[in-house]
Amino acid sequence: MTGASAVVHGALAALPVGVPVDPDRETAHRWLLEELSRPEYSTAPSLLERLLQWLGDLFDGLTLGEGRFPLAFVVVVVVVLVAVIAWWVAGPVRLTRRRRRSVVVLGDDERTAAELRASAGAAAARGDWSAAVLDRFRALVRSLEERVVLDERPGRTAQEAAHDAAVRLPGVAAELHGAAGLFDDVCYGTLPARPDDDRRLRDLDERVRDLRPEPRTADAPPSEVGAP
Numbered sequence: 001m002t003g004a005s006a007v008v009h010g011a012l013a014a015l016p017v018g019v020p021v022d023p024d025r026e027t028a029h030r031w032l033l034e035e036l037s038r039p040e041y042s043t044a045p046s047l048l049e050r051l052l053q054w055l056g057d058l059f060d061g062l063t064l065g066e067g068r069f070p071l072a073f074v075v076v077v078v079v080v081l082v083a084v085i086a087w088w089v090a091g092p093v094r095l096t097r098r099r100r101r102s103v104v105v106l107g108d109d110e111r112t113a114a115e116l117r118a119s120a121g122a123a124a125a126r127g128d129w130s131a132a133v134l135d136r137f138r139a140l141v142r143s144l145e146e147r148v149v150l151d152e153r154p155g156r157t158a159q160e161a162a163h164d165a166a167v168r169l170p171g172v173a174a175e176l177h178g179a180a181g182l183f184d185d186v187c188y189g190t191l192p193a194r195p196d197d198d199r200r201l202r203d204l205d206e207r208v209r210d211l212r213p214e215p216r217t218a219d220a221p222p223s224e225v226g227a228p
Helices: 003-013 025-036 047-058 071-090 092-100 113-125 129-146 158-168 170-188 195-209
Strands: none
Touching: 113 129, 113 195, 129 158, 129 170, 129 195, 158 170, 170 195
């Protein structure tokens, strides 16, 4: 049975009882057209085919040397461009912006280093590791201010504190910057604090208290300030 005969046979089978099954040529032709117009016989191009056709039409006029760009080459170029743009927007640009952000360490907090350490210990005892980590780092910075390793500067951020402290305490520079990054992450809520984080900051605070800071090489002795 040919394809057209099968279609006509299907159309005849769908007719109600009582309809003549031996139509003339004109009726059979009409039934064939009606049957072929049904959705299941549709051969419309798929979404992918339409996309490829659109890309082909878009780059149809482009030439390379004496030949045309193959469609596959055009698709690869478009995909690579989209990937590069997405990587540039979501990758290093976003990471750079994040690194530039830093939270003010103390703000209006006037607690002493001892009080901040006690607050951190209480937070750790109740399992609030985020509060413990934040107060551990604040205690570290406040301790450096009390020892005049750092000058008291309102609005100093965690990264600024780490940078300034690392100049006077180069032996723990990496640990200070790591602690500042942890402070920022926990304060922004991007990283949940863990018991190990609290322990690491507590150990760093104790280690820093035993270190002798480097002299302020950029500062002149008091007796020489203003001297000609």
